[in-house]
Amino acid sequence: MTLHNKDITCSIKIMFDGYTELWGSCNGLVLLVTDRVGMSVFNPTTLQRVYIPDSPLALDKNEFGTIYGFGYDSSSDDYKIVILSSYKDEMYEIVKFVDVYSLKRGVWNRVISSPYGHAYYDLLPGAFVNNAIHWLNASEESGVAIAAFDLANEVFYDVCGPTDARKEVFEAFDLVVLEGCLCMFTRFRATNVFWMLNEYGSVESWTKFKKTCEHMDTDESEFDTGGTFVESLVSPFLIASNDRINSEDEWPVIKHDDFTKEYDIPVISLSEILQKPEDDEMYKNVCRIMVAAAHKWGFFKLVDHGVASEIVDDIKICLNEFFNLSMEKKMNGSRNGSLPLGYSASNLDYERNLPWAEILQLLQSPQQVVEFSKRVYGDDHHLSLSNAIIKYMKAQEELGRIILKMLAHGLGLTSDFFTRNLTEKEAVMIRVNRYPPCPLPEKCLGLGSHSDPHTLTILLQDEIGGLQVLKDDDQWFGIRPVPNSFIVNIGDTLEAWTNGRLKSVVHRAVLNKESHRLSIAYFISPASTTVIESPPELVDSEPNPRKYASFTWGEFRKELLMQKRVVGKTALDRYLMYR
């Protein structure tokens, strides 16, 4: 079967119903999932297609970490679809379950859940060989590289990986089938690295080989979505190369360093008011200006903010040092049982999945910061990074309180209206985004269009530029970097809390070809039990009726954690009372 044949290519294209993804292949059949008609098994040779009813049990692939697998069970002469659903609960623990569809019987069944830490960052379809579907196991503790699901007995079992590759398996590899053998594959620049299990069941038969591919170097042809999709029908791992391109309506028209002359967000200086009492006229005036900026733009730049430049310089230096470490060292700081957040990246070469960024997330917990830093640098050398982060978070916490008090004051509320709820340190977190240079910045995004769900964000961006904000829901504009400033933006929770007086505005991070860009977002949230309900001062029956039903920050966060990617400001819309 050649899928490069023009006629077949055409027919296949005609058969696609909207955005189509390939989620498994076996015996020349492919499992397709399209946004319009859902799941189907497709025979590219005969162009026949069988539609599969949605599982009543599995979680939606667009919102959750859901992995698919497709295979043939020779013992019952039946094709089966396996869906691994998962979500993170409030404690960031992964909850998962497994559902199996029998094409012969036309039914979905839930089976015993998987004991493995599946590589959810990857979300590649399982690899079918030897009557079983295989996925990479991402939990380092077990030492088992591959989780296999036996289609006959519908149970999981271990497949040991190559002993000498064990350290690299996590995150760096994809699992594919090559010449009928299970194969771990990764690409480092133009070199493809393969580990092939020549004899199923024999650990010794893992064999490593490399292949350098001219055409796979990072040139633009690799990003051409037209052809690669059809190619991906025969080589499942190629489909991932399309994932890093955002859909066309998201492509950034404005470059990272394009800043309009006409407008930018307001700049607010705290120089005159940091030591002033609340009844001082100057203080009151700046509070009003801040509320007006947060109302109109949802964003402002803060200068003369009182945070020592050494603290800011120090964290930038330490974080850049961290991101410049080898991937192996950085991965020592990735999520595990005692570190619920930590470092994550798409893969070794940053080439596979969106977002086009390396991300470090840490809660405002000195113990966790130290744990992370020790795992990366060891017990004796962790102090410069951990101290820099702890000091920065402390300074941001103080600044956050100042801003939230000013906003409360400017809104006519008691000045501790928001800050009295900041009692849970671990509700607050830092997210460091390091965007590598991207060969195709006009089609990819560092961070897609989103609003911040928290109460308030204090963002530090370096001098490169790339933060863009959506004005009046339809016009993007770039935020010009200003030395020694922070960008402050209102989160969804604060918009609801203030009955829409302060706006949470959609923004995104665009990429560039030349430079790495660093941004550090400090997200402030109240205790999880805090009820987000606008106070009577901000609600009138006319003209400002209550806009949002009340919710707790804990509830809102839980919903967010269950969604894979929230585009725009959809999360808050759920609580809108009048649409």
Ligand SMILES: O=C(O)CCC(=O)C(=O)O
């Ligand atoms: O990198 C940026 O400028 C934006 C970061 C951001 O919006 C976020 O982390 O939520």
Ligand SMILES: [Fe+2]
């Ligand atoms: Fe953001």
